[in-house]
Amino acid sequence: MPLPVALAPIATVALRYGAVALAGYALARRIEPGRRCQHAEDAHDRLDEGVTLRHAAEQVNTTARFRRILRLGEAGPGLEIDASALGRLRVRRV
Numbered sequence: 001m002p003l004p005v006a007l008a009p010i011a012t013v014a015l016r017y018g019a020v021a022l023a024g025y026a027l028a029r030r031i032e033p034g035r036r037c038q039h040a041e042d043a044h045d046r047l048d049e050g051v052t053l054r055h056a057a058e059q060v061n062t063t064a065r066f067r068r069i070l071r072l073g074e075a076g077p078g079l080e081i082d083a084s085a086l087g088r089l090r091v092r093r094v
Contacts, residue, residue, distance in 0.1 A: 044084040059090040 046064040054061045065084040071077070 043086065047084050047086075057087055058092055062087040062089075 005091045037045075047063050049065045049067055051064045052062065063084075063086055065082075067080070069080045071083065
């Protein structure tokens, strides 16, 4: 089998992955680094696990928290997953 015929599929895959890597790099360069607000971190830490929904006169507030620890085996290495979200929907007549 000639060498160029064997390299054509590999070159196609390499170009595809290279284009995806280049797009990811360009996107990462455009995103500005965020900052961490300690008040927001504390608010997320105070949330109870589960989902809540509160309704006031003009707005609806929701909170959600999911916290789990995954282990490989009885005493194996573990991974803690802690996801939380705060939301507010405000509808006013103007």
